[in-house]
Amino acid sequence: MSERPRKRDSIGTQEKILAAAMAEFARKGYDGARVDAIIARAKISKNLLYHHFRSKEELYVKVLERTYETMRRRQEEVPLAGLDPVVAMRRLCESTFQTFIEEPEVIVMMNTENLHRGKHVAKSPIIRQLYSRLAVTIQAILEQGEARGLFRSGVDPVELYISISALGYFYLSNRYTLSMIFDRDLKSPENLARRKAHIIEMTMAYLTAGAADAAPLAAVPSAEAAPKAQARKAR
Incomplete structure (x- = not known):
């Protein structure tokens, strides 16, 4: 796979995570939001989320x-x-x-x-x-x-x-x-x-x-x- 498709995939994954996180934080606030719920909504693995964002706070x-x-x-x-x-x-x-x-x-x-x-x-x-x-x-x-x-x-x-x-x-x-x-x-x-x-x-x-x-x-x-x-x- 070339560098450009990899970059597109990475950006697309980040967008999915951010959209899912926005929905979760908007519904439950920072304290009530759960990383597992964001993962489920984005349909990705926990490892992939933490590959792009080091913590719940960074994602927020x-x-x-x-x-x-x-x-x-x-x-x-x-x-x-x-x-x-x-x-x-x-x-x-x-x-x-x-x-x-x-x-x-x-x-x-x-x-x-x-x-x-x-x-x-x-x-x-x-x-x-x-x-x-x-x-x-x-x-x-x-x-x-x-x-x-x-x-x-x-x-x-x-x-x-x-x-x-x-x-x-x-x-x-x-x-x-x-x-x-x-x-x-x-x-x-x-x-x-x-x-x-x-x-x-x-x-x-x-x-x-x-x-x-x-x-x-x-x-x-x-x-x-x-x-x-x-x-x-x-x-």
Whole structure:
């Protein structure tokens, strides 16, 4: 067998193990997950798993990295560079919330890791690098918006992202209890759309407060509405 097929087989085996591990960790958390269950789900031998990953903890860190990489990849599918800063910030809000909706294991894994006080994230330089790049991107958008008089000055990009993320994360991570308490189905498409609009409105109200040239929120179309508005204008 040539080197290339061997490498493909190795990558394919790692992908199977990571997919099985993600399912097991997402269901049972780090402490409750069992290596034997991951092996059974991946349909491989224990020796093969330990050939690729030295321990349960190493495997868990790799799954965490995959989780955060998924989050960042989904956000980066919506390009922000070169956009009007208001449109870029709205799209960041939309893509962050939409990723939480469509990738529920992200929330589960984050909840689990917070129970462990982030000790596994601390072992991954990859995760920190992912979010360092995000902070740089947000900083550039904020600076452009401030220079044009659209955004207030002195906004911390990390604080802003934490707030945007929290507005969606808390809603979804607590959707079952909040739905019961308020007798409202927070998972319905109508309520998810309402929440997304709420996140955008709150974020933009904060960013534009006190900015001399900021347009009224209603005058700035969302990323979803913009193509429709442009099409109507073309007609």
